Amino acid sequence: MTETNWAYTDAVKEHFMNPKNILTDEESYQEDGKGVTGNVKCGDEMIVAIKVDKEKGIITDCKWKTFGCASAIASTSVLSEMVKGMKLDDAYNLSAKDINRELGGLPEHKVHCSVLGDKALRIAINDYYMRNGMEDKVQREEERIVCKCMNITDQEIEHAVLDGARTFYDLQEMSKVGTGCGECKEEVTQLLEAYKAKHFCEV
Amino acid sequence: MPGKEIYMDNNATTPLHPEVKKAMIDAMGIFGNPSSLHAPGRRARQLTEEVREKVASFIGASPDEVMFAGSGSEANNTVLSVLTCQTKGCESNPNGIAEIITTTIEHPCVLETSRCLHEQGVNVLYLDVDQYGKIDIEQLKHLVTERTGLVSVMMANNEIGTIQDIRTIAEVVRERGALFHTDAVQAVGKIPVNVEELNVDYLTLSGHKLYGPKGIAALYVRKGVPFCPLIRGGHQERGRRAGTENTLGIVGLGKAIEVRSQEMEAEEKRLLALKAALKRGIEENIPDVQFIGHPTDCLPGTLNVSFDGAEGEAIILYLDLEGIAVSTGSACASGSLDPSHVILATGLPAECAHGSIRISLGRENTMEEVEYMIDTLPRVIGKIRDMSTAYKRRQQ
Numbered sequence: 039m040t041e042t043n044w045a046y047t048d049a050v051k052e053h054f055m056n057p058k059n060i061l062t063d064e065e066s067y068q069e070d071g072k073g074v075t076g077n078v079k080c081g082d083e084m085i086v087a088i089k090v091d092k093e094k095g096i097i098t099d100c101k102w103k104t105f106g107c108a109s110a111i112a113s114t115s116v117l118s119e120m121v122k123g124m125k126l127d128d129a130y131n132l133s134a135k136d137i138n139r140e141l142g143g144l145p146e147h148k149v150h151c152s153v154l155g156d157k158a159l160r161i162a163i164n165d166y167y168m169r170n171g172m173e174d175k176v177q178r179e180e181e182r183i184v185c186k187c188m189n190i191t192d193q194e195i196e197h198a199v200l201d202g203a204r205t206f207y208d209l210q211e212m213s214k215v216g217t218g219c220g221e222c223k224e225e226v227t228q229l230l231e232a233y234k235a236k237h238f239c240e241v
Numbered sequence: 242m243p244g245k246e247i248y249m250d251n252n253a254t255t256p257l258h259p260e261v262k263k264a265m266i267d268a269m270g271i272f273g274n275p276s277s278l279h280a281p282g283r284r285a286r287q288l289t290e291e292v293r294e295k296v297a298s299f300i301g302a303s304p305d306e307v308m309f310a311g312s313g314s315e316a317n318n319t320v321l322s323v324l325t326c327q328t329k330g331c332e333s334n335p336n337g338i339a340e341i342i343t344t345t346i347e348h349p350c351v352l353e354t355s356r357c358l359h360e361q362g363v364n365v366l367y368l369d370v371d372q373y374g375k376i377d378i379e380q381l382k383h384l385v386t387e388r389t390g391l392v393s394v395m396m397a398n399n400e401i402g403t404i405q406d407i408r409t410i411a412e413v414v415r416e417r418g419a420l421f422h423t424d425a426v427q428a429v430g431k432i433p434v435n436v437e438e439l440n441v442d443y444l445t446l447s448g449h450k451l452y453g454p455k456g457i458a459a460l461y462v463r464k465g466v467p468f469c470p471l472i473r474g475g476h477q478e479r480g481r482r483a484g485t486e487n488t489l490g491i492v493g494l495g496k497a498i499e500v501r502s503q504e505m506e507a508e509e510k511r512l513l514a515l516k517a518a519l520k521r522g523i524e525e526n527i528p529d530v531q532f533i534g535h536p537t538d539c540l541p542g543t544l545n546v547s548f549d550g551a552e553g554e555a556i557i558l559y560l561d562l563e564g565i566a567v568s569t570g571s572a573c574a575s576g577s578l579d580p581s582h583v584i585l586a587t588g589l590p591a592e593c594a595h596g597s598i599r600i601s602l603g604r605e606n607t608m609e610e611v612e613y614m615i616d617t618l619p620r621v622i623g624k625i626r627d628m629s630t631a632y633k634r635r636q637q
Contacts, residue, residue, distance in 0.1 A: 054555075055562060060628045078631045081552070081571065081580060081595040085630050105595075105631035107554035107571070 046108065047142035053112035058119055061087055061101035069101075071169065073161025076154050082106040084114065086158035090126065090166055097121045097129055102155065109148040113137050114155030121159065130163050130177065132156050134237055149237055150200035184225055187218020192229055199233040206230065247565045247610045251450075251603030252399050252427060252543060257493070258452035258604070264496035265454065265489055275486045276477065285488050292495030296459050299498045300444065301435035308460045308478045309491055313426040313447035314350035316460040317393075319471040319482075320422045320443045321354045324391050325363045326469065333469030334390075340364040342384055342392045344376055345586040346400075348424060351393055352582075368394070372587050373535040374403035381413050389419040396428040396444075400570060400583040400599055401534035402543025404432065411440045420466060426450055426458075430501045431540050432509065442466045448490065452604065453497030457490030504604065512541040512602050515611050519544055519600065522615030527622050529632075533584060533597060542602035545570070545584075547593045550632025551625040556598050559621040565614060570597040592631065 046054070061067060069087035076083040082105060089099040100118040104110050117137050121129045134153040138144055144152055160177075167175040181191040190213050195203075198212045206227055209215050216223050248256065257265075268288065273281030275289050290304070297304040310316040323333045325341060343355055345367050359365045366384050368376045376394060385392060392414045397404045407423050414421040422443035428434050429444075430451025436444055444461040448454050462468050468481060475483030523530055529549035548556065553571025560567055570581030571594065580594035600614070626632040 078592045
């Protein structure tokens with residue numbers, strides 16, 4: 039069989055075929071932190087569990103499970119390899135773009151599937167801090183209302199970008215942001231560019 | 242069966258029948274414009290008209306009721322758009338059609354066009370379907386009124402294979418004085434279709450779904466019903482579709498129809514047997530599966546199945562790595578983020594659509610291939626379920 043035009047890179051394919059660090063022993067796995075995100079109704083769900091060297095603040099093991107597509111499987115597999123031996127702070131700041139770079143790039147319309155792993159990882163890291171009385175370390179991804187007329191938050195704009203919005207007009211179509219007084223247009227445009235850069239550029 | 246590609250996505254498109262391929266190669270030298278009066282033109286014209294007769298006879302129409310088009314989508318767009326033309330005095334819309342009725346499970350070329358018409362001021366009503374994908378005749382009777390200009394209901398659904406009772410639907414629609422169109426792209430060539438028996442006004446069929454080439458389709462337009470062209474500016478197709486005829490495509494369509502008329506009946510039985518074996522194999526070897534679509538009123542080769550806790554795009558890509566080609570209703574594969582509108586319309590939950598695959602068997606599939614599929618699928622589903630957050634939980 040000739041395998042032509044596989045839509046994913048060799049690295050994606052390898053991690054998809056042989057996913058690493060699957061959480062097969064969820065009940066007996068004694069994790070130090072656990073994060074769950076997404077839901078099955080929306081088509082993808084992710085669990086990430088980590089073990090931490092408490093002395094050094096380093097992730098020693100990372101396992102995961104997903105109801106997700108090839109991109110979610112491959113990106114979380116590669117993420118679980120990347121974070122082993124990594125400082126908690128560094129792991130927390132990993133973005134979908136870092137994972138994407140490691141995978142050699144995903145098709146653009148699949149990037150939104152790959153953000154689930156790092157999101158669940160951040161929740162797992164926060165969970166670790168909570169379990170160990172380090173509430174001060176917990177970083178919250180606070181939502182902030184950007185468009186006051188339509189009550190649209192920065193996170194909703196980020197999701198719209200992940201779902202394919204590339205212009206202010208796209209965002210208006212998808213979220214109704216800026217369709218009231220229009221005062222937020224400048225800030226929304228800045229956020230749009232920032233999220234585009236965060237998730238899509240330089241990959 | 243490694244090393245071999247197993248194609249089980251025949252509702253997406255079909256491979257050319259070897260005889261179709263041969264007929265098209267033989268016709269490669271025919272270059273004349275069928276509109277030209279000279280000998281090369283006449284040779285081309287003769288070929289296209291022979292095919293028109295073949296297509297007409299295959300569906301029980303007369304040749305002047307058959308118009309060639311570039312695709313099923315074009316033919317469907319033609320019917321919907323021209324009949325609702327809002328141009329004052331347009332002869333295609335003498336009664337000023339301002340309302341059409343269709344279903345929630347149509348192909349996007351009908352749904353998108355309907356949405357566009359709605360924006361232009363046409364009232365669009367949608368018929369619901371039951372859990373098997375069948376429309377409710379009572380709802381149809383209730384919705385079709387003197388305001389209704391056109392009703393369009395697909396004969397067989399591309400995703401779940403459910404076949405509508407077109408004859409009854411057409412009767413209800415025509416009784417109330419509206420025009421009736423059926424998108425029979427998935428039906429023609431798989432099951433018997435006769436426009437007189439079905440009593441339809443317009444019917445769409447497509448070449449590449451019946452082992453013919455892509456880029457050629459036909460639209461049946463009953464004699465005397467309203468029509469005006471979507472593509473203007475030429476006398477081709479008796480003024481109904483401008484553009485020099487796709488002679489090669491037409492030759493391919495003609496041969497495909499000819500071969501279908503010989504092979505279809507035996508093929509239908511063979512596909513039903515293959516599908517029954519496949520269904521049994523899945524049921525016996527994989528727990529927690531759900532078959533989607535009508536148990537009996539279904540295309541002979543179409544099997545839509547949903548696997549609890551397994552995501553559809555992952556399933557098709559693992560199968561692809563094993564050399565098997567199928568498709569999915571999962572959002573992740575479509576790029577649109579929305580799961581199959583057809584499966585959602587049957588009332589099944591979104592996770593069911595996300596975990597569904599469509600296996601569509603065709604004339605080249607063998608029992609050996611079905612056995613390979615039955616052998617491969619449990620491994621693939623098992624692998625995905627092992628890493629699934631959604632599977633074990635539902636087992637508890």
